Amino acid sequence: MFRRIRVLTVLSLLLIGAIMQVGWAGVARTNKLEIFSWWTAGGEAEGLSGLFSAYKRQYPNVEIVNATVAGGAGTNAKAVLATRLTGGDPPDSFQVHAGLEIEKYAPDRFLESIDSLYRSEGWERALPRGVLTLLQFKGHYYSVPVNIHRANVLWYSKKVFADNNLQPPKTFAEFFQVAETLKAKGIAPFVMGDKEGWEAGHVFEVVLIGVLGADGYRGLWTGKTAWTSPRVTEALNTFKRMLTYTNTDHAALTWDGAGQYLIDGKGAMQIMGDWQDGWFQSKKFADYGWAPPPGTTGIFDALSDSFALPRRAKNRENALNWLKIAGSKAGQEAFNPKKGSICARTDCNQSLFNAYLQSAAKDWQKDALVPSVMHGAATIESWATKYKDIIALFVTSGDVARTQTALQAACKDAKVCM
Template identity: 40%
Template sequence: MRISRRVAAAAAAMAVVLPLSACGGNDDSGGNNTVEVFTWWADGGEKAGLDALVGVFGQQCPGQTFRNGAVAGGAGSNAKQVLASRLQTGAPPDTFQAHAGAELVDYVKAGQVEDLSGEYDQWGLRHAFPQGLIDNLTYQGKIYSVPANIHRANVVWTNKKVLDRAGVTTALTSMDQLFAALDKVKRSGVAAPLALGKDWTQLMLLETVLISDLGPQKFTGLWNGATDWKSAEVAKGIDDYKRLLGYSNQDRDALDWTDAERLIMNGRAAYQLMGDWEAADLDAKGFKDYGYFTFPGNGKTFQWLADSFTLPRNAPNPDGARCWLKTVGSTDGQQAFNTKKGSIPARTDADPAKYPTYQQSAMADWKTFAQVPSCAHGAACSQGLQGAANSAVAKFSTDLDTAALQNALAQATSQYATS
């Protein structure tokens, strides 16, 4: 995938003819049996996960035809622009990917998505998903999407050979230890030991630093108004973030997350902060010399996001879209998808033994760690706030003005408060 400020062209439609829907409910699709599924999963482990989910869709929804409406670009940066245009012109896909949480409120307020509360009751999803996730998906008493997974954002990925050569052998549990390790790697000959990409990837890194410096409760308060953005604690977090940027690659503003990931793979960097979709991507690319750990100082904190799917208003094939949504929320659908995607199932009844090693550890942490939402991936922030925050950190990447960044984030949070 590659982020561009220009809208990327939509991927070619992939017709996978599958046998006729047994989804249930009245057929209000006017004879249309094509289901256009709009995502930003176009490459690597993300595409592998989508393909696996499509296979289950074929089994559970015979007669429906899957059409791939993917638009490439990390975190959906390009896809959201294309989707916004289609929704505004009354040409929605049958279903589209959106991050669960505050990001969905934009679509709800615009009247662009349908209430799925009845489907949750019919399909037993209120009992399948944890109550905290149900609460996060609910807006003014109604539910508007079905989550396919839970991703963890605050994970550091490493090149084990680079660390071995540098003599970094101990686990890192604090920011001070992280800075010491970065210095050690740099002395070993690696000019930029921290691999970093543009805008939203920088916001992810800033968030994890703030979790370390503020703790999970105060970090969450940054997005709901309970924590003052202009506090001394936030100022310290931004100072620590600025210090981290000094260890990163100078071309960070030109790279997508996969470009930065290549710095890890080719030994030009030792560390990258990225969500756990990186595990599936590295596996898909055949790179095995990697390690991972929770960002130093985050302790037992699980920063989460979730990919979910909606039913757009005036979808061409709502009956087929509902069957897709039912597949997304099903045990088989979530297992097929998440074992390839690197994420964990949103359902609480999943069998950990059926998942790879990383997912097993993440599933255990999800149940016991403090859960905090990601702004960069829409769990904590509306699209407007995401955009403003991305712009603020992108500017900071060049001018390194800590006071300006702190003020910009304070103003953005106030302006785009979700109610």
């Protein structure tokens, strides 16, 4: 009996030993490069592997570790990343939205400034002014952008619109007319999938831009536009009315699940970022059109994915080379056509891109740029999270006055409003 217990003890100690060895093997210095992102699937994953190939061509001996965490538009990944950074176990480079989102990672403490790379690689010339401003945090660059996404796109089913002789709406009044017509036909006029919470915030951000215009919207995040203004009330009321035209199961779906409505011809319009383009393609669906959502013609609601360099990266040399590739023309041309985004650089070869992306690139050149809040560009993450929660509540409560008060309070908490 006692012998058996002893055997079990020895066995368990051996097992622990085995595990510890595994643990150490992971830490051992090898010629690796660990890239952290939430691009796990579809066009995103393909784009990332395109970027990996570009890297491999120059550094064939480096083994790339693709560390991805799925789910929640990156919220899961960001949580993992935060614990890894503070735990002294950072990846060699990680994905972060360009903009104030970087504040979350306490750059002074956990990140390494890459100003020198900006100089040596000439990125200050290759990247547009607006993006450079977005990237600077307290006067330093901490990440290099690989792409630009557009958040304000109205995707629509061409078939549904053609069958009903409709045109994509340019104003909210037209939007509601179209929606009314389609509703009568038993089609979900405006599809949404807000299971994860951020999708509603995304749509409302686009409504805010549509109602307040570029300057008005920008001012919300800098304190120049008051959250108490009647135009914010108007935006809330508009959004509330739009919600009456959504699919009944919007709370059960994620944005892509909602996209299925368009594919099946059971839904007409959806407001989502241009990753939807890549998703439609992965579903072999081609019968979709795009337009600026109501009121946002000539405005480009932008977000950008970038890669940053943590302090104490285990393979710093490899990571620096990775950032150079990520910021290079070759790297961005390998990444973006697959990812379904346009280059952050201005010199990419447009013939590599599909029709949608070419049109987005053209708009990018001439449109007014506004930073997306739901995707880390406009403000610090804690404010963006509060904004998200408030709007998620609004979707079910529909309480305009309370929501507006809460939005104002969130602005105060962020010390932007007085």
